[in-house]
Amino acid sequence: MKADRTPLWLGIGLAVFLGGGWLIPAWAQSLAILALGKGLVVLGLLLLMRCGLVSFGQGLYYCLGAYAAVSISKIFNLPPSLLTSDAVVMPLAGGIVAGAVAFVLGFLLANYRSIFFAMLSLAFSMILYGLLIKMSVLGSSDGFNITYGTAAGIRLAPGAHLFALYAVSVAMVFAALLGAHRFLSSHTGRLGPAIRDNELRVEYMGASVRNVVHLNYVAAAVLSGVGGGLVALSIGHIDPDLAYWTTSGEFVFVAILSGTTNVAAPFLGSLIFEWIKSVAYQYTPYTWQLVLGVALLLVIMFLPAGLWSLFGRRGKGA
Amino acid sequence: MASLVSVLIDGIIYSSYLFIIALGLTLIYGVMKILNMAHGSLYALGAYVAATLIGAWFNAGLNPYGSLALLALSALLVGVIAGPIIERGLLRFMYGKDEIVLILVTYSIFLILEDVIKLIWGVESYTAFQPYGLLGNIDIGALPYTVYDALLVVVAVLVGVAVTFVLTRTRQGKLLVAVIHDREISAAMGINVGRVYFITFTIGTMLAALGGALIAPKVSVVPAMGVEVIVLAFAVVVIGGLGSLPGAALGALIVGLVRSAAVHYLPEVELFSIYLVMALVLIVRPKGLFSAAEARKI
Numbered sequence: 339m340k341a342d343r344t345p346l347w348l349g350i351g352l353a354v355f356l357g358g359g360w361l362i363p364a365w366a367q368s369l370a371i372l373a374l375g376k377g378l379v380v381l382g383l384l385l386l387m388r389c390g391l392v393s394f395g396q397g398l399y400y401c402l403g404a405y406a407a408v409s410i411s412k413i414f415n416l417p418p419s420l421l422t423s424d425a426v427v428m429p430l431a432g433g434i435v436a437g438a439v440a441f442v443l444g445f446l447l448a449n450y451r452s453i454f455f456a457m458l459s460l461a462f463s464m465i466l467y468g469l470l471i472k473m474s475v476l477g478s479s480d481g482f483n484i485t486y487g488t489a490a491g492i493r494l495a496p497g498a499h500l501f502a503l504y505a506v507s508v509a510m511v512f513a514a515l516l517g518a519h520r521f522l523s524s525h526t527g528r529l530g531p532a533i534r535d536n537e538l539r540v541e542y543m544g545a546s547v548r549n550v551v552h553l554n555y556v557a558a559a560v561l562s563g564v565g566g567g568l569v570a571l572s573i574g575h576i577d578p579d580l581a582y583w584t585t586s587g588e589f590v591f592v593a594i595l596s597g598t599t600n601v602a603a604p605f606l607g608s609l610i611f612e613w614i615k616s617v618a619y620q621y622t623p624y625t626w627q628l629v630l631g632v633a634l635l636l637v638i639m640f641l642p643a644g645l646w647s648l649f650g651r652r653g654k655g656a
Numbered sequence: 657m658a659s660l661v662s663v664l665i666d667g668i669i670y671s672s673y674l675f676i677i678a679l680g681l682t683l684i685y686g687v688m689k690i691l692n693m694a695h696g697s698l699y700a701l702g703a704y705v706a707a708t709l710i711g712a713w714f715n716a717g718l719n720p721y722g723s724l725a726l727l728a729l730s731a732l733l734v735g736v737i738a739g740p741i742i743e744r745g746l747l748r749f750m751y752g753k754d755e756i757v758l759i760l761v762t763y764s765i766f767l768i769l770e771d772v773i774k775l776i777w778g779v780e781s782y783t784a785f786q787p788y789g790l791l792g793n794i795d796i797g798a799l800p801y802t803v804y805d806a807l808l809v810v811v812a813v814l815v816g817v818a819v820t821f822v823l824t825r826t827r828q829g830k831l832l833v834a835v836i837h838d839r840e841i842s843a844a845m846g847i848n849v850g851r852v853y854f855i856t857f858t859i860g861t862m863l864a865a866l867g868g869a870l871i872a873p874k875v876s877v878v879p880a881m882g883v884e885v886i887v888l889a890f891a892v893v894v895i896g897g898l899g900s901l902p903g904a905a906l907g908a909l910i911v912g913l914v915r916s917a918a919v920h921y922l923p924e925v926e927l928f929s930i931y932l933v934m935a936l937v938l939i940v941r942p943k944g945l946f947s948a949a950e951a952r953k954i
Contacts, residue, residue: 468928
């Protein structure tokens with residue numbers, strides 16, 4: 339058996355990304371943070387899709403992650419603290435809150451498959467949207483602005499904010515990649531594709547399908563929560579649209595675009611998506627969705643395993 | 657007491673047009689097993705066509721009552737143009753794929769149609785208010801309602817009755833029911849399944865467009881209208897049971913009444929209440945209220 343080289347490659351990648359971050363212009367850093375944050379959400383969808391589940395409500399956890407930290411302090415009227423101004427604490431708090439909610443909802447959703455899973459997750463995300471849009475303490479439909487002044491407790495020098503957030507995003511993404519890689523090559527992780535292929539057999543072999551689905555669901559939510567937190571900090575503003583179904587649809591779109599064969603694929607897919615979107619939006623503001631729609635159709639028809647299948651062996655399948 | 661009556665009436669009016677839209681969605685799902693995410697865009701398309709035709713009609717100074725016929729005409733137009741283009745041009749190459757993949761295919765149609773609408777009509781809002789006030793008002797209790805709204809309810813009931821009649825009393829309808837029940841056996845028995853799919857999708861499109869055309873005089877027609885309505889239509893069909901006709905009626909009634917009760921008594925929970933009901937129904941009866949028992953196939 340070959341030694342697992344992936345951690346080594348991830349380490350090299352981390353160093354390259356951190357070093358390279360100094361060289362790229364500010365707009366590229368912002369774009370990269372968006373792509374990394376949304377890539378985390380898509381990585382979560384990848385975990386679910388490996389189990390054969392497509393969630394049309396991942397916006398729920400994305401939005402929770404973005405709102406969590408500041409909302410907690412707003413609702414309970416806490417004094418300013420790390421929770422409301424730290425670039426590391428806020429996304430992590432988002433991940434924890436999202437994971438906790440997913441743990442509860444997971445008991446229900448783990449029983450659902452196919453379009454019923456898609457519809458119930460959609461309903462939950464729309465419930466959050468409906469709640470937020472009427473909560474005046476959280477800014478209703480306008481949302482509110484968020485800022486950060488420290489990273490892991492260290493006060494950021496003026497002008498260092500963007501790169502600090504970039505570094506935090508890169509570090510979190512590589513930690514997530516390492517974790518996801520470990521998980522997917524573990525016993526439990528390998529049950530996912532088995533469940534997609536034939537649930538009944540997995541049960542007969544003595545594994546609990548429910549528990550595996552539940553675990554993947556919570557993991558996906560934590561990733562989405564952290565991703566939501568990072569994107570919120572990068573944009574500096576959050577509103578209930580983060581939970582709207584079109585946001586969730588966008589994530590599914592990127593997941594299909596990327597394919598489920600490699601844990602790094604969501605980040606490549608997400609980067610390409612953000613780039614297409616920003617370019618198309620700049621030049622043809624009324625047809626960028628059309629471009630995306632056609633791209634999605636082409637991928638479904640000609641690259642059913644996603645863009646990642648362009649590299650490496652063909653025919654491995656999603 | 658008066659407010660209870662108005663909750664009921666508002667709810668029923670709202671349900672009527674939801675029913676027309678959801679009927680198309682549930683029909684397409686029942687026959688083709690496609691949860692059509694582009695349904696909301698077809699609805700928007702119907703509204704735009706209706707608004708354009710009505711605008712031109714009144715500019716030309718023609719008999720105002722003729723504008724009511726235009727509403728039906730716009731639904732027909734969208735149905736026979738957009739329906740076949742989407743079904744023959746794209747969907748038929750996708751049959752046999754996974755249900756989730758089919759959702760994604762219709763999601764890309766949704767993305768494309770949203771921009772096609774913007775390209776044709778721009779991003780300004782359109783209005784076609786004239787037919788709404790045309791027929792005058794009726795008073796129910798102390799509250800005035802337009803005859804147009806009353807007519808909307810009648811149209812919804814007629815559409816429901818007509819579809820039920822076709823499905824249960826005509827040859828074509830029975831063929832359709834056979835396909836709903838088992839596509840493969842139907843094909844083996846000599847039913848032209850492709851043709852049934854084609855007709856179903858066209859009729860479904862027509863119903864979506866009819867919903868849009870009927871609502872056009874009541875609202876201003878704007879680009880985002882399809883995005884909002886599609887999740888509502890999902891809620892309706894999921895509550896009633898996907899693919900079930902009486903389910904769509906019951907689902908529409910529930911969503912309509914819940915919404916109007918929320919609007920009247922607790923406006924803060926308006927949007928949230930509908931999805932709460934949807935989630936609750938899915939939790940208690942995962943396949944909706946009117947779902948048929950399904951034989952397990954291995």
